[in-house]
Amino acid sequence: xxxxxxxxxxxxxxxxxxxxxxxxxxxxxxxxxxxxxxxxxxxxxxxxxxxxxxxxxxxxxxxxxxxxxxxxxxxxxxxxxxxxxxxxxxxxxxxxxxxxxxxxxxxxxxxxxxxxxxxx
Amino acid sequence: xxxxxxxxxxxxxxxxxxxxxxxxxxxxxxxxxxxxxxxxxxxxxxxxxxxxxxxxxxxxxxxxxxxxxxxxxxxxxxxxxxxxxxxxxxxxxxxxxxxxxxxxxxx
Numbered sequence: 001x002x003x004x005x006x007x008x009x010x011x012x013x014x015x016x017x018x019x020x021x022x023x024x025x026x027x028x029x030x031x032x033x034x035x036x037x038x039x040x041x042x043x044x045x046x047x048x049x050x051x052x053x054x055x056x057x058x059x060x061x062x063x064x065x066x067x068x069x070x071x072x073x074x075x076x077x078x079x080x081x082x083x084x085x086x087x088x089x090x091x092x093x094x095x096x097x098x099x100x101x102x103x104x105x106x107x108x109x110x111x112x113x114x115x116x117x118x119x120x
Numbered sequence: 121x122x123x124x125x126x127x128x129x130x131x132x133x134x135x136x137x138x139x140x141x142x143x144x145x146x147x148x149x150x151x152x153x154x155x156x157x158x159x160x161x162x163x164x165x166x167x168x169x170x171x172x173x174x175x176x177x178x179x180x181x182x183x184x185x186x187x188x189x190x191x192x193x194x195x196x197x198x199x200x201x202x203x204x205x206x207x208x209x210x211x212x213x214x215x216x217x218x219x220x221x222x223x224x225x226x227x
Contacts, residue, residue: 035217045156045164045207045219052215059215061121095163104170105211106154110163 002026004096004111011117017084020114022096029053029077033099035107036070036081038092046092050099051079086118122146122213126206126220133225139195141223143208148188152212155184155193158222159204167206168193203227 007021022034036048049060051070058070064083071080079096094114097107123146133139143153151171156164166175168184171191181196195202208220 033215035215037219044222045158045209047216047218050215061216097163101169101211104152104154104173105214105217106166106169106175107156107164107209107217108166113163 002098002109004098004109006094006096006111006114009115009117011119012086014086014088014118014120016086016118017082018086018090018116020081020083020094020116022079022081022111024077024079024098027098029074034079035097035099037095037097037107039095040089040092043092048081048094083116086116088118090116091118092116121216121218122149122210124208124210124218124220126208126223128223129221130224130226132227133198134227135198135200137198139198139202139225141193141206141225143186143191143193143220145189145191145210145212149210149212151187152210153184153186153191154209154211155182156207156209157202157204158207164207198225 003025005023010018012018030053034051038046051058069082096111098109099105100108125144127142153171155168157167158164167178172184183194185192205222205224207222211217
């Protein structure tokens, strides 16, 4: 069965960096794009970026450009989100989500989430 | 980016009620609109895609309608397990599949 398993919770100080991994299993990794979404405490869902394994390309929301990077390891079917220069408002649950659909794209499988707390 | 606006942001309801949640896009997204349900501490779950197509396994009391810029999620007869937060998402403008602000359904 399809599973997206994310790395564990992190507590970081301001200006530090955090690395969150998302390991996929149960499907062919190269066939599905992977998105990242975050959710601050009590807030809504915020789209962050996408990794497209078909051409090894990435795209990030403008607000994260220069501060976030997406990397991957096809041998382990893992995508990694790295966010640097952390601020208190980066405290959030971070999710990876697989995209499926030939006509209408849907986030059909989600990771369990990784809580990142930024605090001095 | 396309902005998605949901209303209301929260509502109180009772079991058995008929519920309607609205979602408006800042520009036409034709039918590229998904609805998700999120329960506390959990990842979102897909309910409806293509504005009106029910995801497999989702109860038929959920329905979606609309096209262009205005969309609606309806729950015909609210059940106890439906108390959650609902989000719309546009998938018209790739790759930034933006979400609405959410609607919290409370007792």
